Amino acid sequence: MIRIIVTGGTFDKTYDEINGRLSFATTHLPEMLRLGRSRVETTIETLMMIDSLDMTEADRVRIAESCRGCPESRIVITHGTDTMVETARVVAHSVQGKTIVLTGAMVPYAFGSSDGLFNLGSALSFAEVLPPGVYIAMNGQHFMWDRVRKNRETGVFERT
Amino acid sequence: MIRIIVTGGTFDKTYDEINGRLSFATTHLPEMLRLGRSRVETTIETLMMIDSLDMTEADRVRIAESCRGCPESRIVITHGTDTMVETARVVAHSVQGKTIVLTGAMVPYAFGSSDGLFNLGSALSFAEVLPPGVYIAMNGQHFMWDRVRKNRETGVFERT
Amino acid sequence: MIRIIVTGGTFDKTYDEINGRLSFATTHLPEMLRLGRSRVETTIETLMMIDSLDMTEADRVRIAESCRGCPESRIVITHGTDTMVETARVVAHSVQGKTIVLTGAMVPYAFGSSDGLFNLGSALSFAEVLPPGVYIAMNGQHFMWDRVRKNRETGVFERT
Amino acid sequence: MIRIIVTGGTFDKTYDEINGRLSFATTHLPEMLRLGRSRVETTIETLMMIDSLDMTEADRVRIAESCRGCPESRIVITHGTDTMVETARVVAHSVQGKTIVLTGAMVPYAFGSSDGLFNLGSALSFAEVLPPGVYIAMNGQHFMWDRVRKNRETGVFERT
Numbered sequence: 334m335i336r337i338i339v340t341g342g343t344f345d346k347t348y349d350e351i352n353g354r355l356s357f358a359t360t361h362l363p364e365m366l367r368l369g370r371s372r373v374e375t376t377i378e379t380l381m382m383i384d385s386l387d388m389t390e391a392d393r394v395r396i397a398e399s400c401r402g403c404p405e406s407r408i409v410i411t412h413g414t415d416t417m418v419e420t421a422r423v424v425a426h427s428v429q430g431k432t433i434v435l436t437g438a439m440v441p442y443a444f445g446s447s448d449g450l451f452n453l454g455s456a457l458s459f460a461e462v463l464p465p466g467v468y469i470a471m472n473g474q475h476f477m478w479d480r481v482r483k484n485r486e487t488g489v490f491e492r493t
Numbered sequence: 494m495i496r497i498i499v500t501g502g503t504f505d506k507t508y509d510e511i512n513g514r515l516s517f518a519t520t521h522l523p524e525m526l527r528l529g530r531s532r533v534e535t536t537i538e539t540l541m542m543i544d545s546l547d548m549t550e551a552d553r554v555r556i557a558e559s560c561r562g563c564p565e566s567r568i569v570i571t572h573g574t575d576t577m578v579e580t581a582r583v584v585a586h587s588v589q590g591k592t593i594v595l596t597g598a599m600v601p602y603a604f605g606s607s608d609g610l611f612n613l614g615s616a617l618s619f620a621e622v623l624p625p626g627v628y629i630a631m632n633g634q635h636f637m638w639d640r641v642r643k644n645r646e647t648g649v650f651e652r653t
Numbered sequence: 654m655i656r657i658i659v660t661g662g663t664f665d666k667t668y669d670e671i672n673g674r675l676s677f678a679t680t681h682l683p684e685m686l687r688l689g690r691s692r693v694e695t696t697i698e699t700l701m702m703i704d705s706l707d708m709t710e711a712d713r714v715r716i717a718e719s720c721r722g723c724p725e726s727r728i729v730i731t732h733g734t735d736t737m738v739e740t741a742r743v744v745a746h747s748v749q750g751k752t753i754v755l756t757g758a759m760v761p762y763a764f765g766s767s768d769g770l771f772n773l774g775s776a777l778s779f780a781e782v783l784p785p786g787v788y789i790a791m792n793g794q795h796f797m798w799d800r801v802r803k804n805r806e807t808g809v810f811e812r813t
Numbered sequence: 814m815i816r817i818i819v820t821g822g823t824f825d826k827t828y829d830e831i832n833g834r835l836s837f838a839t840t841h842l843p844e845m846l847r848l849g850r851s852r853v854e855t856t857i858e859t860l861m862m863i864d865s866l867d868m869t870e871a872d873r874v875r876i877a878e879s880c881r882g883c884p885e886s887r888i889v890i891t892h893g894t895d896t897m898v899e900t901a902r903v904v905a906h907s908v909q910g911k912t913i914v915l916t917g918a919m920v921p922y923a924f925g926s927s928d929g930l931f932n933l934g935s936a937l938s939f940a941e942v943l944p945p946g947v948y949i950a951m952n953g954q955h956f957m958w959d960r961v962r963k964n965r966e967t968g969v970f971e972r973t
Binding site for chain 3: 846919931937938941950952968
Binding site: 343346348350351353354355384415439440441443444445485486487488 | 823826828830831833834835864895919920921923924925965966967968
């Protein structure tokens with residue numbers, strides 16, 4: 334059983350056709366799992382629905398508390414890529430004994446050409462088999478939370 | 494470094510608009526890896542391009558030999574779902590000491606609504622971290638080659 | 654008010670993921686009109702759901718009778734491309750005083766990369782403004798029913 | 814022969830995955846015509862690439878001059894929906910004897926669920942057969958330039 338904690342990010346951005354802007358509505362996670370024909374037992378919890386550039390320290394603490402308090406020991410967090418590493422650090426400092434995988438997308442799932450489905454399949458798989466710890470799963474790879482940075486020029490996560 | 498051995502299957506079916514039939518052309522794997530923003534180092538080998546219902550024992554032996562002969566110790570095989578379990582058995586009986594993950598799709602990648610991207614992200618991730626053995630990765634789950642069957646009514650892979 | 658008579662064809666082919674074959678289920682026309690944000694007043698009638706290569710003379714007569722009997726004087730018929738010209742001929746010989754536009758697709762709408770949405774927008778527009786007659790709308794063009802053939806090698810409709 | 818004058822608008826918005834914002838790059842028109850299997854002879858002219866809310870009177874004059882100066886007598890203009898009616902007015906006041914059809918989209922073509930392909934098929938078809946005049950083609954319908962307004966609440970074009 335895997336808990337999926339939704340926090341927003343590019344993963345869940347949608348296009349508001351009335352005002353022509355990007356926005357957040359409800360999460361696409363259930364649709365993505367259905368499209369991927371996922372048979373992984375999951376519980377989806379929408380904790381917040383924000384751009385990770387707008388995420389405060391209090392938000393990160395709330396995510397960490399949700400990880401610590403939930404009954405599942407395997408967790409996937411969907412998160413904006415810009416501050417994913419910061420959240421991973423806060424989670425790592427306050428949760429022990431659980432396998433926690435943060436993932437995200439460079440292109441909104443709703444826009445067709447997304448890396449979101451690929452990353453979701455990847456993150457769930459890492460969450461199923463990796464030992465306890467906090468990881469980031471992006472670009473088909475996994476990183477320990479303290480061994481990774483996002484390269485802002487290329488949009489790629491790199492080992493440090 | 495992961496070797497991806499392409500054998501065809503629903504993953505790579507395409508629609509031939511001149512004769513209105515499903516067919517195989519070239520593999521979509523490079524496009525799928527690009528779309529998924531994959532940064533996993535991979536070598537793609539198109540070994541065959543066939544429906545797995547048309548696969549012979551000689552074809553399966555060829556796949557197994559390709560696994561045994563290649564320099565990589567981590568391998569993903571894309572394969573039609575109908576006889577994926579049979580090929581996994583042949584590979585398991587002739588290859589030791591390598592992590593080999595077979596995966597496929599229920600809907601062609603080219604048809605938009607595919608589980609292929611999800612499964613590819615999943616299969617690569619399992620191939621990166623699982624110990625040596627032959628596995629099937631479908632529906633976000635992984636199975637030992639001798640503990641799984643495809644349910645032909647539902648299209649879902651189940652533990653046996 | 655435009656009547657849309659659905660007869661099947663590539664337009665409405667879908668992928669049956671259990672048996673891995675192309676098949677027909679229900680028409681995608683309502684979904685396509687919604688996606689196109691169409692505000693044209695339409696009545697959709699699913700008359701048959703078949704490949705146009707399987708269409709008999711009796712089927713064509715049934716289509717012509719449906720055109721003659723319906724209250725609307727502007728009609729779009731979705732049809733397989735292979736025998737679209739034959740059906741247009743039968744319709745032209747038995748219906749007078751109505752604007753009837755046959756259209757189809759080279760790629761199923763359900764497969765993402767379809768010309769179906771483009772052709773549907775085109776066919777409805779021609780049906781709204783052309784004088785009475787029987788036309789084929791494909792590739793953004795319109796043809797009188799007796800001035801067109803499908804080039805089987807290229808899949809393109811050509812003026813004769 | 815139809816001239817397509819590209820001015821930007823939602824039609825051509827794209828998602829910039831490095832900074833996470835909507836932006837304009839190159840036009841999708843050639844790709845859309847290819848996807849629609851269009852065989853209409855067209856010349857594409859990218860005049861500007863802007864949001865129609867940012868369009869100045871000078872920009873509209875430039876569009877009108879381009880319509881007047883080009884050799885083609887049938888023209889499609891892709892345009893943001895917010896000020897499409899204003900541009901149609903400027904064009905109508907300065908160009909005579911040509912069939913000019915403005916069209917746009919509520920959802921970017923690049924985001925998969927677009928009305929753009931539908932509208933493009935519609936606009937080209939109207940441009941081929943309507944008598945000289947300035948029209949707006951949206952939602953499968955056509956309107957004279959002085960008989961239409963965009964309903965900002967619903968995003969739909971309505972006859973006035």
